[in-house]
Amino acid sequence: MDLRFNTSLAEGYKSAAQIARVLTEDWFARNMYCPICGELSIKRAEPNAPVKDYICGNCKSQYELKSKKENSDRYTTKVNDGVYRTMIERITSLDNPSFFFMHYDCYEVNNLIIVPKCFFTPNVIEKRKPLDAGAKRAGWEGCNILLNNVPEFAKIPIIKNGIALNPKDVCKQYNHVFSLQTNSIESRGWLMDVLSCVERLDETFTLKQMYDFVNELGVKHPNNNNIEAKIRQQLQFLRDKGFIDFTTRGNYKKIGL
Numbered sequence: 001m002d003l004r005f006n007t008s009l010a011e012g013y014k015s016a017a018q019i020a021r022v023l024t025e026d027w028f029a030r031n032m033y034c035p036i037c038g039e040l041s042i043k044r045a046e047p048n049a050p051v052k053d054y055i056c057g058n059c060k061s062q063y064e065l066k067s068k069k070e071n072s073d074r075y076t077t078k079v080n081d082g083v084y085r086t087m088i089e090r091i092t093s094l095d096n097p098s099f100f101f102m103h104y105d106c107y108e109v110n111n112l113i114i115v116p117k118c119f120f121t122p123n124v125i126e127k128r129k130p131l132d133a134g135a136k137r138a139g140w141e142g143c144n145i146l147l148n149n150v151p152e153f154a155k156i157p158i159i160k161n162g163i164a165l166n167p168k169d170v171c172k173q174y175n176h177v178f179s180l181q182t183n184s185i186e187s188r189g190w191l192m193d194v195l196s197c198v199e200r201l202d203e204t205f206t207l208k209q210m211y212d213f214v215n216e217l218g219v220k221h222p223n224n225n226n227i228e229a230k231i232r233q234q235l236q237f238l239r240d241k242g243f244i245d246f247t248t249r250g251n252y253k254k255i256g257l
C-alpha cells in the first residue's frame with residue numbers, strides 16, 4: 001500500500017479544505033479494500049447520499065470516510081459530521097455506515113482506523129449549535145462524532161504509525177469486533193454503556209465493581225429498574241462472544257478489550 005497522496009491532483013484548487021478532500025478521496029479510492037469481506041476496492045457512492053460515502057460492491061457494506069491533518073494514532077477528539085437528524089435516523093434504523101477515520105500529514109497517510117457501525121449510538125453523536133440567523137444555511141444543525149465515547153478496542157487499526165497492517169488480520173479483527181452487533185438500538189445502547197464501564201476497570205474485575213456503576217447507568221436508562229440484571233446480561237453476552245472470561249463466581253477477566 002502506497003501511503004503517499006497524488007499531489008498533482010491538487011493543481012487548480014485554491015482552498016486547503018478542497019485540496020485535502022480531493023487528495024484523501026483519491027488515495028482512498030486507489031488503496032482501500034473492504035475491511036469486512038476483503039474485496040480489493042470499495043466504490044464511491046452517488047454524491048450527496050445521506051451519511052454514506054463508499055460502498056463495497058461485493059458485500060454491500062456502507063462506509064463513510066472522515067479525514068484530518070494530524071500525526072497521531074490517537075482518536076479521541078470530536079469529528080464534524082453532517083446533519084444531526086439524518087445521523088440519528090440512520091443510527092436508529094440500524095442501517096448506518098461504518099466509519100473510517102484517517103490521519104494524514106505531509107501528504108501521506110500515517111494512521112487509519114475503521115469503527116464498525118454497531119458502535120454508533122446516540123451517545124456518540126452530539127448536536128452542534130444551529131447556525132446563526134445571518135448564516136447562509138441559518139438554522140442548520142450539524143453533529144459531532146464523539147470519538148472519546150467509542151471504546152478503544154472498536155477503533156480497529158488499518159494503518160498504524162505509517163505501517164499498513166495485513167488486510168487479512170484487519171478483516172479478522174473487524175469480524176470479531178463486529179460480532180457484538182445487536183438487532184436493536186436499545187440493546188446496542190446497553191452494550192456500549194456496559195462496555196464503557198468495563199473499559200474503565202483493570203484487566204480482572206468483579207461483579208461488585210460493575211455494580212458500582214448502577215447509579216451512572218440508571219441516569220442513562222431511567223426507565224429500567226433492574227439495572228443489576230441488565231449488567232449481568234451484558235457481561236454474559238460479552239462472555240459468549242469471547243470478550244471476557246468468567247474466572248470464578250463474580251470474577252471476570254478481559255480478553256482483548
Ligand SMILES: [Zn+2]
Nearest residue numbers: 034037056059
Ligand atoms: Zn465487502
